[in-house]
Amino acid sequence: MKTPPTGNVEQPERAALTGSWGSDVVAQMLRGLGIKYVALNPGSSFRGLHDSLVNRLGNSDPQMLLCLHEEHAVAIAHGYAKVAGEPIAVILHSHVGLMHGAMAIFNAWCDRVPMLVLGATGPVDAALRRPWIDWIHTSRDQGALIRNYVKWDDQPASLPAAIESMLRANIIARTEPTGPTYVSLDVSVQEQALDKEPPLPDFNRFNPPLAAEPNPEGVARAAEMLANAKKPVILAGRTSRNTRDWARRVALAERLNAEVLTDIRIGASFPTDHPLHRSKPAFFIDDAAGEVLRSADVILSLDWLDAAGTLQLAGQIDARIIQASLDYQLHNGWGMEYQGLSPLDIHLACSPDRAVHAIADQLGIGDGDAPGDLPVKPAFDAPAPDTPSISPFWRRPSARD
Incomplete structure (x- = not known):
């Protein structure tokens, strides 16, 4: 192999x-589906x-x-x-690789x-x-x-069928509520010589x-229920990382003067240093979060991961509850991960972000302020950038050298 050009070492x-x-x-x-990796x-x-x-592709778009x-x-x-809000692809070897990857x-x-999983x-x-x-290595x-x-x-049986399967798998994976899809490709379809x-x-x-x-x-x-609430609470759950959605979410909370709870099991959905944020993101609510929920008169759940369990832990809840979620569309009789x-x-049958925008529009709330770019913080005790690298222990001089 020739020496690769600088900046493109994996070409x-x-x-x-x-x-x-x-x-x-x-x-x-x-x-063509826009899969980057x-x-x-x-x-x-x-x-x-x-x-x-x-x-054929030169390890580019997608890169392995x-x-x-x-x-x-x-x-x-x-x-x-x-992080990115879009899928990449995974390829798993036969049923043995699929069994290895099943837990993930x-x-x-x-x-x-969302995730596009290909198998063979x-x-x-x-x-x-x-x-x-x-x-x-063959499974029916x-x-x-x-x-x-x-x-x-x-498990498409021909190349035209594989093309359609990949189109469908991509559409379904990216459609809310998002999730993984799987297409198993026959070896003979892959290795079919084409005129x-x-x-x-x-x-x-x-x-x-x-x-x-x-x-x-x-x-x-x-919107009327929230506008008339004395102690509204927002359970900021599985929301998008889009900055416009984030800004509108914060603007809604500020207009309502709503206390906000977040969950450490999911991505960031509200600034934890905001004055309206209560308690701390956690697996289970603490006493402070429980008191927030017990004192609420209206609760807006934005696709909260476990609304029933959270309310159960809080104790006696008298608040009226609004839920914005499409998650019910994925519930089946096999697993109980739906809580x-x-x-x-x-129950607003839409993504939580669409619900926030619609409610904010109804109440005449503006777009809010987009979050600023924060500098990346270095890891604790990270060495200075100009620190010389340390040789592996097996290459260090010893008394025997």
Whole structure:
């Protein structure tokens, strides 16, 4: 391999290959879907796709993130989605890699983060399998391993079907309430030699649906209830990191003079140094937060992670409760991660951010002030930037040298 250019150290020298393969189309689909990174631990079941990411795309858009374990790969995608608000892709080797990554997929499901998980199996056609090794890496219904905690899964049997599956998986993963989706690609589809590549779709025509607006009557009732409240409280739950949404959330709290509680189990949703923020973000509410809830007359839950459990811990609650959430759409009969069922006076079936904007509009509240950029704080006891690196212990001089 030639010395890579400065600033582009992970750019491979592409192999001098001719021809086109099914995996080349799959790789181009990832690029067309706007996937910036793909986390993977290499495995033979997706050797075709791995090759195409290197030799067709040049490890760029998406760039590969090499991991040492499938659970690490999924966890990286989980963290990226929480920060960036958009999915990256993960590739898991056959059903064995899928089983390794299953715990992390469940974590992503519980956290409601978008993620495009690709897998591989087969060849599904038994006549194409190599003895032993291909047989132990083939599953008739691989998605069954994780079907209870992904939004959607598929195992397409042809290249055109794979194109449609990836489009659908991307749309569903990004649609609120977001979550992981899974597409298992047959080895024989990946390694299919193509005389002519099928045309790629117009990706602009396969976007997630527009966000649902809350019911106008419900918004009017909620706004009136909050405006007339003496002690309103906002439970700031699973909200977006968009600065416009953040500013409007703070503006609503300030106009209502509402006390705000946050949850350490989810991303930041309200400035904890704000005068209206009460108690501290925690796994379980403390006495101070409980007193805030007990004294409230109206509670606005913005997709709070566990409203029923929180109110139970607080004790006697006499407040009327408004909930803004779409999470009920993901509840199924397998897991209980959806928590208890809270009594509600108004349930706005929309994202919490759409509800905040609608209520703020109803009350004539402005856009608020966008949060400023804060400097990155160095880690505690971090060495100065010009500190010389320390040699590993096995290279340090010793008395025996």
